[in-house]
Amino acid sequence: MPAKTWWSSARAGLGAAMIALPTLAWAGVIKGTLAVPTMTSEARLHPYPGRASSMSSAAMHPAGLVTDAVVYVDKLPASVTVPPPPTANPELGQKDQSFVPRVLAIQKGTLVSFPNHDPIFHNVFSVSPYKRFDLGKYPRGHTRKVRFDKPGLVNVYCDIHSDMAAFILVLPHHVFTMPAANGSFTLPDLPAGTYTVKVWHPDFGELHREVDVPAHGSVTADFRY
Numbered sequence: 001m002p003a004k005t006w007w008s009s010a011r012a013g014l015g016a017a018m019i020a021l022p023t024l025a026w027a028g029v030i031k032g033t034l035a036v037p038t039m040t041s042e043a044r045l046h047p048y049p050g051r052a053s054s055m056s057s058a059a060m061h062p063a064g065l066v067t068d069a070v071v072y073v074d075k076l077p078a079s080v081t082v083p084p085p086p087t088a089n090p091e092l093g094q095k096d097q098s099f100v101p102r103v104l105a106i107q108k109g110t111l112v113s114f115p116n117h118d119p120i121f122h123n124v125f126s127v128s129p130y131k132r133f134d135l136g137k138y139p140r141g142h143t144r145k146v147r148f149d150k151p152g153l154v155n156v157y158c159d160i161h162s163d164m165a166a167f168i169l170v171l172p173h174h175v176f177t178m179p180a181a182n183g184s185f186t187l188p189d190l191p192a193g194t195y196t197v198k199v200w201h202p203d204f205g206e207l208h209r210e211v212d213v214p215a216h217g218s219v220t221a222d223f224r225y
Contacts, residue, residue, distance in 0.1 A: 027189035028213040032221040034071065034183045034199060039064030054161065055097045055120060061163075062102075064203050066183045070105040070169050071223075072176030073187065074196040074208070082173045085109040089145065092156065092166055094122045099156065099166030103202060108151050108172050115143035123159035130154050130170060153200075167202050191215075199223050 076082070085107045093100045095117040106112065114124045118140055125134040130152030135144040137160070148154065151172045158164040179185040187197075192215040199207040204225040211221045 027191055028216060029189055029218040030073075030187040030195070030197060030211055030213060030221050031218050032071075032185060032223065034066055034069055034179045034185065034222075035224040036064055036066045036069070036183075036201065036204060037225060039203065055118065061098060061165075065102075066179050067181055068101075068103045068203070069179055069199055069201040070103065070171075070176060071179065071185050071187065071197065071199050072105070072171055073173070073190070074198050076173050076175060077191065077193060079191060080173075080175075082107075085111075089113045091115055092124075092168065093117050094124070094158070094164070097161055097164060099158075099164055101166075103167045103169065103178070105169045105171065105176055105178055106148060107174050107176075108170055109147065109149055110170075111145055111147045112168065113143050113145050116140050121160060122164075124156060125159055126154050126156050128152070128154040131168075134159070169200060197221055201225065 089111050090104060090106060091113045092104050093113075093115045097118060097120070104112065114135060116122050116138055121137045121139055123135065123137045124144065126132060130150045131146065131148050131154045133146050135146070138144065148168065148170045151170050154168040154170060156166040156168060175188050175190065177185050177187055190213050192213055194210055194212050196208055197211045207223050207225065209221065209223070211219060213219055
């Protein structure tokens with residue numbers, strides 16, 4: 001092949017390859033740890049002792065767990081594309097006369113399942129202004145589903161067992177997480193900028209701080225109650 005023809009072909013191929021390369025999306029990551037004070041477990045109340053609607057082996061509510069916290073970014077810049085909510089339904093189950101998990105963090109628009117794993121009836125409901133619902137009484141092996149379309153904190157209870165309570169924190173976007181058992185957490189990637197990072201815990205309230213996210217790499221943001 002003549003040199004000129006070879007170079008023309010190579011240059012055309014290189015140009016096509018360059019066009020096909022994806023645009024680099026520089027982003028940084030917020031990592032950190034959350035420390036919480038030590039608490040003893042909450043005592044279980046048995047408002048219906050000896051009745052078929054109650055379980056004598058009901059579990060205790062552990063209080064003050066670091067894994068019950070939710071870490072999230074308060075607001076995202078308009079340039080950040082928020083993906084649709086997941087198609088898989090997260091669960092807030094009823095097991096051993098408790099809600100499992102105690103805290104559920106979800107993105108707005110998520111459909112949540114409420115399966116009953118106990119050999120007794122439960123009646124899941126909420127009077128929250130962000131999502132009011134009453135699923136009625138249903139037995140083990142049955143489930144109900146609710147879609148949460150409005151951001152906010154939704155308190156969930158059982159109409160049969162007054163000692164059962166759970167929390168669903170509905171967030172307007174996907175940039176949130178819940179810490180691991182050792183308190184460590186990592187938020188999804190973010191473009192460079194200054195963000196307000198918040199921590200919410202059902203037993204300790206809310207913390208917040210400003211965090212500067214670099215164009216690439218990570219930044220540490222530690223929190224302590």
